Amino acid sequence: MIxxxxxxxxxxxxxxxxxxxxxxxxxxxxxxxxxxxxxxQGFALVAIPMNEIPGRLAELDPGQRIACLCHHGARSQRVAAFLAQSGFDTVANIAGGIDAWSAQHDTSVPRY
Incomplete structure (x- = not known):
């Protein structure tokens, strides 16, 4: 489970x-x-659209801790599951996505 x-x-x-x-x-x-x-802040930000993940998997290191982010959390959940199935040991989904990031963590991030 992610x-x-x-x-x-x-x-x-x-x-x-x-x-x-x-x-x-x-x-x-x-x-x-x-x-x-x-x-x-204290992490690298990597942007790869969900549909490009399979073809760009080599850009990610299975030894990294990877937290996945999307708009509300559904796409990032699917990507996190795909990464876990692809041998990435430490992945998480950011619940609520960038919308929650803006509402709960950094209100300077615009909501859309």
């Missing part, structure tokens, strides 16, 4: 394994990234 984390829990989730590179994988479309995006 771990569900709230936006405010992302930093603590990444900190569970200081030896693993923390990556927030944003799987939204480019126009969505232009509308609203998170500011990387």
């Amino acid at each position: 771990e569900q984390i709230r936006p405010a829990e992302v930093a603590a989730w990444f900190a569970r394994d200081a030896g693993a590179a923390p990556v927030l994988l944003d799987v939204r479309e480019p126009w969505e990234l232009q509308t609203a995006s998170v500011v990387p």
